[in-house]
Amino acid sequence: MTPTYYLVLSAALFTIGAVGVLIRRNAIVVFMCVELMLNAVNLSLVTFSRTTGTLDGQIMAFFVMVVAAAEVVIGLAIIMSIYRTRRSASVDDANLLKY
């Protein structure tokens, strides 16, 4: 099995996610892009697990999923409370913590 296609797909997904984080303002979308990046990494972990024939990569992928799930819980809660106070989910509006 050649990992090339999987890795290219993983890289493409990661790049889309990264660009999405950088250019989108809506916190929910940014969040989704972060998930996209995490899952792109998961894909490459699983790919390498298959090619080397060990289970380490797949175990790592499960860890990432668990962490991502926890992150979603906390992140969405934060976004909710920011929306409640500011009536906006734009990340650029929450810029009080600066010089």
Added chain:
Amino acid sequence: MSVNLAQETVSYAPAEGALSSFWLLIALPLVSAALLLLLGRRADRWGHFLGCLSVGVAFVLGLVYFFTLRGLEESSAELTLFSFMPVSELQVDVNLLYDPLSSVFVLLITGVGFLIHVYSIGYMAHDPGRRRFFAYLNLFVAAMLLLVLGGNYVMTFIGWEGVGLASYLLIAFWYDRPAAATAGKKAFLMNRVGDVGFLLAIFLMFATLGSVDFEDVFNGVPTLSEGTVLAIGLLLLLGACGKSGQFPLQAWLPDAMEGPTPVSALIHAATMVTAGVYLIARSHEIFSANETAQTVVVSVGAITLLIGCIIGCAKDDIKRVLAYSTVSQIGYMFLAVGLGGAAYALGIMHLLTHGFFKAGLFLGAGSVMHGMNDQTNIRRFGGLFRYMPITAVTFGLGYLAIIGIPPLAGYFSKDPIIAAAFARHGWTGWLFGGIALLGAGLTAFYMTRLFVLTFLGPKRWTEDITHPHESPATMTVPMILLAIGSVASGFLLSLGLVDYLTPSLGPETEVEHGPLSHLTVTLLTVGVSVIGAALAYLLFRRGTALEEQPARSPLVRAARANLYADTFNETVFELPGRLLTRALVYFDNRGIDGLVNGLAAGIGGGSSRLRRLQTGFVRSYALTILSGALVVTAALMAVTFGS
């Protein structure tokens, strides 16, 4: 002390018998001063008696020690009390020395001091601070006694500083008067200038000889290089000039008149200003070893005596005229001790006779002020002879003594000094002798002016004075005793003082004859004095204008401005100091602070610019992280695959 002519070594005998307790001389007034200050108001009722008693007992003890010393063969007594500064090489003991020179000073200080104490009981009777005044007077006497009894230069210096402190406290005694407070400060500061010289001289002695004991220093002088001796001599002279009010540090002395009159008498007659003369006479081994140092001392004396005379002629304040006469009389003493040889004893003799007549004159001036509502302007006195006969007679005797009319005290002491000045070799003899002679004439002139304007002539009183009165007995009795001293002391001292002082001041007792014989000089001096006095009498017997008249010549203007001594000091001493401080402040502000502040400002400015990076936009942070990750990855790849 015994002086061995062959080896010229100085050694002091240890104190034995009655003399082993001569530290009591210092302790008595010191304890009394401490008691009066510590007991506070509880001692108000009897404090002045304790003050007088302690000095009186010290005088009696001084007489006992004086006669004990005369009976001794060694004619010196050294007493080491305890170790004061034992620091490896530097070993300074508290040791005291009682020799003929100290003994005459002790008698002068305690004797005249005692009379001034008694006088102060009456003079300060109405002052609420009388107890404090007596405490300071006792402190003054104690410090002065330590100065003349110290057995090494450090002890002398401690007494020296004590005198400075006591003079400050007394001149500024009426500290609620701004003029008195300023005068006290001025005296203190100008004394500091001189003290620095004295201190440096002590350092130099220790650096070159390893000791500050009189014995070691005097024996070590021949081993020193000429330059070192000159430096020590000139530094000691600077100290002496500060304390004795000599040129160029004479300006504090007349301002010291702001203190109560007994203080002026004490400072001018018995203590303080005599300290400089004592120091030079005590260090005669150093000054005799270097002719340049001696010439400088003589010049300082000559310049000062002229300055004192010239300004004395221009002043209208009775106490200031007397103050400038002190300046010029101390100038005579410096002239004498600078001439060296036999003239040392002459300087000391003039100091002693001056102690009598100057104390008498000041107490007389105080008595006049006491009866005239504390006025001091001689233009507004006149005709007081009839109202205060005792004051007038005692003052008159002091006046005749100071101008050197035979057979009063001043004649016996001032005349030989002028003769000794003429005897100096070469043209300098004519110069210094001429100045001394001129000074004698001027002294006669201004003292006659003072006496005539105060006691003779028409009344020129201000309206508020109706009944001038004679002072109480506590004031007149000391004046009478001092007047007797002014009359008799000169003749008595001329009988034996010079020989008595020989162990302290070296073996020469005969004043050499210069180009002029002693008789010629005597006739000249008396003649000049009589001419000066007669001139002043003719000018002022009908009184004078009530107000100061505008000055017609630059000399008068300069004399009224104290010959610009304050301006001189400001330009020569104060201005460079002020410029130096200003330069230092500038360097400190701009240089050192600039460096530190600049560094701080640079870092501060840089970081506030750097702070702008924190925009608060999450996405820009994300970009930074991403770029950083990219750079790290690129670097890793370059390292892994690049080579």
